[in-house]
Amino acid sequence: MMNRFGLLTAMREQVPLKSIDVQLEVKDHVATVVSTLNYENKEDKPLEAVFVFPLPGDAAVCHFSAQIGKTHIVAEVKEKQQAREEYDDALSSGQQAFLLEESEQSPDIFSLRVGSLPAGESASIRLEYVTELAVQADDGLRFCLPAVLNPRYQPQGSGGPSVQVTSVPASLVPYSLSFSAQVSSPRPVSKVESNSSLEPLQYLNTDQTQATVKLAAGHKFDRDIELLIYYKDAHQPSAVVEAGQTSAKPGSLMGDPVVMEPEFPQSVMSSLASCRKFVFLMDRS
Numbered sequence: 001m002m003n004r005f006g007l008l009t010a011m012r013e014q015v016p017l018k019s020i021d022v023q024l025e026v027k028d029h030v031a032t033v034v035s036t037l038n039y040e041n042k043e044d045k046p047l048e049a050v051f052v053f054p055l056p057g058d059a060a061v062c063h064f065s066a067q068i069g070k071t072h073i074v075a076e077v078k079e080k081q082q083a084r085e086e087y088d089d090a091l092s093s094g095q096q097a098f099l100l101e102e103s104e105q106s107p108d109i110f111s112l113r114v115g116s117l118p119a120g121e122s123a124s125i126r127l128e129y130v131t132e133l134a135v136q137a138d139d140g141l142r143f144c145l146p147a148v149l150n151p152r153y154q155p156q157g158s159g160g161p162s163v164q165v166t167s168v169p170a171s172l173v174p175y176s177l178s179f180s181a182q183v184s185s186p187r188p189v190s191k192v193e194s195n196s197s198l199e200p201l202q203y204l205n206t207d208q209t210q211a212t213v214k215l216a217a218g219h220k221f222d223r224d225i226e227l228l229i230y231y232k233d234a235h236q237p238s239a240v241v242e243a244g245q246t247s248a249k250p251g252s253l254m255g256d257p258v259v260m261e262p263e264f265p266q267s268v269m270s271s272l273a274s275c276r277k278f279v280f281l282m283d284r285s
Contacts, residue, residue, distance in 0.1 A: 063128035140228040
């Protein structure tokens with residue numbers, strides 16, 4: 001099964017991708033990913049375009065915006081049928097409209113109808129999502145940025161053999177990639193490893209609980225980029241409180257604070273089996 005991703009025409013042909021900028025922010029076990037993809041219509045006529053993008057199965061989209069020519073649109077969450085009706089009404093009245101939907105075939109694929117992209121114009125797509133990082137057997141946290149725009153991918157739950165690939169010849173990647181990661185945790189950051197070349201890890205404070213790292217210059221997005229993040233004393237009991245956004249609606253996902261507890265491996269849980277009492281203390285001052 002072959003799936004094309006990125007900005008596509010109505011005939012499922014790819015609109016040329018010029019550059020990708022990805023900013024990763026990791027707070028303990030949770031990652032916020034902001035991807036900005038820049039396209040250009042090099043045809044001599046307008047293109048009706050659809051932006052298709054896969055996400056991790058457990059990711060939650062928290063922001064989506066598009067700059068198409070001189071028009072800037074920020075997505076709003078609405079009931080599916082209402083959103084479709086408003087989109088159709090806007091098009092029928094001659095307005096430019098955008099519609100972002102989760103695929104009915106696979107929950108980890110999103111599509112955005114971006115209306116008409118004028119000849120010679122550029123389009124900038126900004127997608128932000130949050131996801132929990134998986135803990136590996138060696139206690140590292142794994143983040144993967146898939147090179148799906150290269151572009152083969154097997155959606156979650158789809159039938160047939162997988163055709164996902166993780167590498168293509170660098171000479172066939174016509175766009176540039178900028179990737180940076182900022183890591184923070186109550187525990188010191190021990191190291192960050194990758195299957196791609198990285199610049200040296202830079203610590204942002206003296207206790208080494210905050211650090212930043214970037215891809216080395218000249219990187220071609222010809223394979224999946226994997227990061228492994230390691231903390232010192234990874235299983236020391238702790239809790240992280242994520243404050244809600246003041247601009248978000250109270251009671252919403254982004255409006256309320258969230259308390260996150262660490263994941264303990266089986267070896268640690270086994271050693272605690274004889275304990276009969278736990279005390280959980282929260283300072284509300």
